[in-house]
Amino acid sequence: MATIGNNNINAKLVLLGDMGAGKSSLVLRFVKGQFLEFQESTIGAAFFSQTLALNDATVKFEIWDTAGQERYHSLAPMYYRGAAAAIIVYDITSKDSFEKAKKWVLELQKQGNPSMVTALAGNKADLEDKRKVTLEEARAYADENGLFFMETSAKTAVNVNDIFYEIARRLPRAQPAQNPAGMVLSNTPAEQSKASACCS
Amino acid sequence: MFSPQAQKEISYGFPSLIAQWKNTIITTTSTTKATHNTSNSWKTPCLNVKFQDLYDFAVEGNIDDVNVLNEVSERVRQQAKVWWALEESKGANWYLQPQISSNGEGISVASLKLSVLTNTISLRKLIRKGIPPTLRPKVWLSVSGAAKKRSTVPESYYEDLILATHGKVTPSTRQIDHDLPRTFPTHPWLDTPEGQATLRRVLVGYSFRDSEVGYCQGLNYVAALLLLVMKTEEDAFWMLAVLLENVLVNDCYTDNLSGCHVEQRVFKDLLVKKCPRIAAHLEVMGFDVSLVVTEWFLCLFSKCLPSETTMRVWDVLFNEGAKVLFQVALAIFKMKEEELLTAHQIGDAINILQTASHHLYDPDELLTVCFDKIGSLTTNAITKQRKKQEPTVLAELDQRLRRLNSVKLNDEQ
Numbered sequence: 230m231a232t233i234g235n236n237n238i239n240a241k242l243v244l245l246g247d248m249g250a251g252k253s254s255l256v257l258r259f260v261k262g263q264f265l266e267f268q269e270s271t272i273g274a275a276f277f278s279q280t281l282a283l284n285d286a287t288v289k290f291e292i293w294d295t296a297g298q299e300r301y302h303s304l305a306p307m308y309y310r311g312a313a314a315a316i317i318v319y320d321i322t323s324k325d326s327f328e329k330a331k332k333w334v335l336e337l338q339k340q341g342n343p344s345m346v347t348a349l350a351g352n353k354a355d356l357e358d359k360r361k362v363t364l365e366e367a368r369a370y371a372d373e374n375g376l377f378f379m380e381t382s383a384k385t386a387v388n389v390n391d392i393f394y395e396i397a398r399r400l401p402r403a404q405p406a407q408n409p410a411g412m413v414l415s416n417t418p419a420e421q422s423k424a425s426a427c428c429s
Numbered sequence: 430m431f432s433p434q435a436q437k438e439i440s441y442g443f444p445s446l447i448a449q450w451k452n453t454i455i456t457t458t459s460t461t462k463a464t465h466n467t468s469n470s471w472k473t474p475c476l477n478v479k480f481q482d483l484y485d486f487a488v489e490g491n492i493d494d495v496n497v498l499n500e501v502s503e504r505v506r507q508q509a510k511v512w513w514a515l516e517e518s519k520g521a522n523w524y525l526q527p528q529i530s531s532n533g534e535g536i537s538v539a540s541l542k543l544s545v546l547t548n549t550i551s552l553r554k555l556i557r558k559g560i561p562p563t564l565r566p567k568v569w570l571s572v573s574g575a576a577k578k579r580s581t582v583p584e585s586y587y588e589d590l591i592l593a594t595h596g597k598v599t600p601s602t603r604q605i606d607h608d609l610p611r612t613f614p615t616h617p618w619l620d621t622p623e624g625q626a627t628l629r630r631v632l633v634g635y636s637f638r639d640s641e642v643g644y645c646q647g648l649n650y651v652a653a654l655l656l657l658v659m660k661t662e663e664d665a666f667w668m669l670a671v672l673l674e675n676v677l678v679n680d681c682y683t684d685n686l687s688g689c690h691v692e693q694r695v696f697k698d699l700l701v702k703k704c705p706r707i708a709a710h711l712e713v714m715g716f717d718v719s720l721v722v723t724e725w726f727l728c729l730f731s732k733c734l735p736s737e738t739t740m741r742v743w744d745v746l747f748n749e750g751a752k753v754l755f756q757v758a759l760a761i762f763k764m765k766e767e768e769l770l771t772a773h774q775i776g777d778a779i780n781i782l783q784t785a786s787h788h789l790y791d792p793d794e795l796l797t798v799c800f801d802k803i804g805s806l807t808t809n810a811i812t813k814q815r816k817k818q819e820p821t822v823l824a825e826l827d828q829r830l831r832r833l834n835s836v837k838l839n840d841e842q
Contacts, residue, residue: 249607267614272647272732273723278776291776298646303685303826307719336833
């Protein structure tokens with residue numbers, strides 16, 4: 230759950246999705262600014278934390294990057310329990326991974342926290358020539374299910390920071406701060422670039 | 430057949446290895462130690478160095494870590510002398526004699542011979558101090574029961590199995606292929622086509638041997654380390670088989686990982702019993718230890734401990750059984766007790782545990798805590814606890830499945 234103290238928000242965020250969709254790569258890009266062609270497969274889950282400064286708040290993400298193989302799904306409740314946000318990741322070159330993403334959406338709708346901020350990420354957007362899931366199809370699905378959607382590329386970094394910033398923006402805020410003047414951080418790069426859903 | 434060590438000779442001439450560590454410092458960056466290390470941190474800048482460990486893994490640590498590794502390799506050398514001396518006095522392969530099963534199947538006193546008893550006890554002591562890397566393949570095959578398992582099938586079993594799997598595509602083979610380049614990708618041998626092809630044969634072979642397990646992520650790391658230790662891929666295969674079929678709890682890697690869920694519950698109860706202060710503190714913090722411990726159990730510590738430390742844990746695992754996993758996990762918590770008690774956020778607690786495990790270059794430090802400071806833990810006690818937890822786990826998993834199915838139904842309507 231997002232816990233709020235002054236304008237500091239601690240938010241648990243979980244990444245879910247099929248194996249090889251690029252969950253760990255998205256996190257590595259976001260947390261360390263790196264990309265590895267061969268990212269070690271995640272077992273159980275890996276933990277990271279990263280803090281983002283927004284205009285009105287500082288958000289500290291506690292990120293749980295989970296294992297993608299189907300049999301690991303039975304462990305997932307442990308990771309999404311109490312999460313304030315989730316990123317469900319699929320690979321735009323794999324129809325199957327998109328179907329798996331839909332399953333995660335259903336599971337979270339049923340069992341997650343109703344106020345959870347949920348994002349759908351179509352990863353590997355750099356592999357346009359191998360695309361199997363169209364932007365329109367994914368966007369329509371996201372709209373139907375109240376998710377916000379972006380295509381991302383952990384490899385080229387496109388939309389990676391943006392998706393995390395957008396989640397941070399959508400997290401519930403505390404009641405109007407008593408003394409906002411002391412906390413205002415302006416001109417953070419992601420604040421300038423409004424999130425866009427397109428990858429190109 | 431194949432041999433990773435023939436392909437790239439892993440020599441255990443330790444003096445040269447020590448030299449190698451000293452020489453393989455690729456980069457050195459000067460950083461100052463974190464401020465919590467108060468008293469003299471300001472005078473000793475901490476050098477970060479990259480080096481190769483005993484099994485050729487590239488690791489990054491500080492100069493203290495390198496020194497510890499050098500000490501460890503010296504101890505390994507001394508320990509090898511002890512083993513060779515025993516071979517001389519007791520006869521070669523004395524440890525291959527039948528021994529008392531330590532896997533809790535009960536001991537028939539009538540069948541006990543004094544020599545067997547003494548062998549068993551001295552072997553246990555000796556193995557807790559470490560098996561020399563050159564003897565590991567032979568000793569592991571023997572004490573784990575893998576050699577016995579293999580002796581029950583025709584000699585060509587493995588070869589036939591690999592032939593039979595040739596060219597077959599299954600969901601398991603697809604997942605294996607996906608994970609091959611993602612298994613310790615920085616290791617010099619595992620990063621080669623030959624290394625990956627070998628790992629593939631072992632994993633695919635096993636997925637056909639036991640279709641219920643098929644392929645489970647995590648086994649890639651376990652099989653990879655087995656390959657680095659054993660002389661041939663066939664030996665690695667049998668070690669994997671004995672692990673999954675005899676050493677570890679049932680269903681650890683199958684279907685919905687129910688065995689793994691059981692182990693987690695058993696571990697949580699043990700933590701309350703053996704480390705009550707830590708357990709109480711983490712409970713208040715709302716930290717579910719499974720978040721960290723699951724990976725330890727599924728990868729048998731291969732992803733979190735330095736390689737030689739992992740091997741030392743496996744030495745004992747193969748000889749004494751899966752209870753060792755609990756003891757080692759408890760020991761890691763115990764070693765960090767004071768630090769954990771000062772942590773107030775889940776993230777901090779996780780970092781403490783992760784940093785600690787990554788830097789456990791001294792296997793004896795860990796194993797001393799494991800066997801001397803945790804208090805005794807028998808296989809029987811673990812078996813009892815597992816039986817107690819099983820129904821709850823199965824009910825929980827069943828309930829989850831039903832909820833998910835109802836989700837699907839609602840969606841379809």
